[in-house]
Amino acid sequence: MRKFDSIAQIFLIVFVIIVVSGVSSLFLRVNPYILLKTFKSKEFLFSLKFSLLTSSISLLISLLFSIPIAYVLSKNDFLGKEIIKDIMDIPIFLPPLVLGLAYLILFGGKVGSLFEKIGIQFLFSPLGVVFAQFIVITPYVERNIEVVFSKISKRYEFIGKSMGLSDFEVFKKIIIPLAKDGIFTGLITGWSRAIAEFGATLMIAGATKMRTETFPIAIFLGIASGDMDFAVSTGVLMIIISFLILFMVRGAFERNVSY
Amino acid sequence: MLVIENLSIKFGNFSLKDINLSVQKGEYFTVLGTTGSGKTLLLETIAGRYRVSNGKIILNNTEITNIHPKDRGIGYVPQDYLLLPHLTVYENITLGKVQLDEEVIEFLNIKHLLNRHPSTLSQGEKQRVALARALIRNPKLLLLDEPTSSLDASIKRVVWKNLDRIKKKFLLTVIHVTHDFEEALFLSDRIAVMKNGTIEQIGTPKEIFTFPRSKFVAELTGIENIFEGVGILNKKGSFVSINQELNFFTYEKAEGKVYLSIRPENVVLKKYKENKINEFEGTVVKILEKGFFVRFDIDIGVNIVSLMSAKDFEELNLRAGDSVTLEIEPKNIHLIPYDKNLNKEGVEND
Structure with a gap:
């Protein structure tokens, strides 16, 4: 067993080295002066605000869909459930670029015209960024919540009902609090993917400077225009900011878990 | 209600x-x-x-x-x-x-x-x-x-x-x-x-x-002495024959196949025969002291379990292998209708 442990540890160390070497190559490519210059630039500040705003909105909409979907899929058995679950997984298996291409075609046709008539435009607009992030992250958010919902015994629901709670009260006061960990994990996973989303965003919302410019799009535009300093320093700042937010959110969550 | x-x-x-x-x-x-x-x-x-x-x-x-x-x-x-x-x-x-x-x-x-x-x-x-x-x-x-x-x-x-x-x-x-x-x-x-x-x-x-x-139900309530027998009606009750050798008299009435149940605490042990009804001679197979009570397995042709107080056990001074007489009052023998769906071990037949 000790020998097996040692071999497993070697794999762990090798993988950590691979990750750290990749990330540190980015950090070594820039200096504090370039970082500060980028951080103060209008374009970076736009992409920072825009990324945080779109990822938060898409995460919220995703959560709104994921909780009821996860509840239905975890608590009920019905004909065609497996097929529906497979359909739910399509955005996970499909490359985001292909997924974005599909919606580019969809919104470029009659469906897009219908939405435009009521003033909603997905293609090449900030709304398209939110939609691209939403469609990519929802299966991840939903799957995390579904797993934790399915682990909550149906008997807890029954005991709540026998204590005089309505079905909705049982959901609000028993299921959601018991699923808190899974929901949090789903949110973290979803947000991380939303902030890093590139392929689907590029296809649906395009790469327009100061309009649909999320962090990844900013990096892409930097490379495309030959401004490597801006691209690399944006990447570095994106890593630092994402980590800071994750640590703060995780810390706040763990302080709130009291049982 | x-x-x-x-x-x-x-x-x-x-x-x-x-x-x-x-x-x-x-x-x-x-x-x-x-x-x-x-x-x-x-x-x-x-x-x-x-x-x-x-x-x-x-x-x-x-x-x-x-x-x-x-x-x-x-x-x-x-x-x-x-x-x-x-x-x-x-x-x-x-x-x-x-x-x-x-x-x-x-x-x-x-x-x-x-x-x-x-x-x-x-x-x-x-x-x-x-x-x-x-x-x-x-x-x-x-x-x-x-x-x-x-x-x-x-x-x-x-x-x-x-x-x-x-x-x-x-x-x-x-x-x-x-x-x-x-x-x-x-x-x-x-x-x-x-x-x-x-x-x-x-x-x-x-x-x-x-x-x-x-x-x-008998087994669930702790009755270990349950035997399959054949009942023959009598004016005052019935005789139930087990293995065509042992005849038990009870005030309850039954004819044909029947289960006979006797609570272990109603099986009275004594050293000598008194020629009373439902008296059987047997051999002590096993004695198990359980605090206030002592449990006996007695072989009278079938294995029958008796429970008695530790005090009575001391007075009788019985050991495994000893000959003993046991007596069961007719009022303490209860008959249970025979269930064709059960075999001898009480397991349901297919």
């Missing part, structure tokens, strides 16, 4: 079949059965966990067969208590905007636990909290699912006494599920014995104890 009429429900491969029973107001009613007999399924069906398509459940003259559990007014204490881990004891008890009832809290001695989380409580404390959670809602009916199964043997009797006190204090109607016959004897006004999703017998503890109506 509670009336169940022709209730049948299927749950996977198991089903409750044609359950009929009524529980009176203020009654302590016990459902006794082995694991897998359907006791918990029955209890949870009464509480409203499952949708019923066949039969009726009526509580206080109102049909509640398929109404939402929250509207039934039934308190339920599950076997594993199911306290919500994310809530304190106080929040668990008052969930659903119920006011805390100081009397219940004081009576169950849980005031000092109110700010704690369930994970920090002992089994006994969890049980008292689960009871408080049910009692605080003034239930019309209290359902208790194996309330002592996870407690140490030494605490069980204390809990029995407490349950008896609670029932009297809060004037409750209780349905209590258990596999422990002693527990059922101690607490119940009436007992229903369940087997394979059906009710085998309903009666007072004395009726169930003394006159089991089936071999299964």
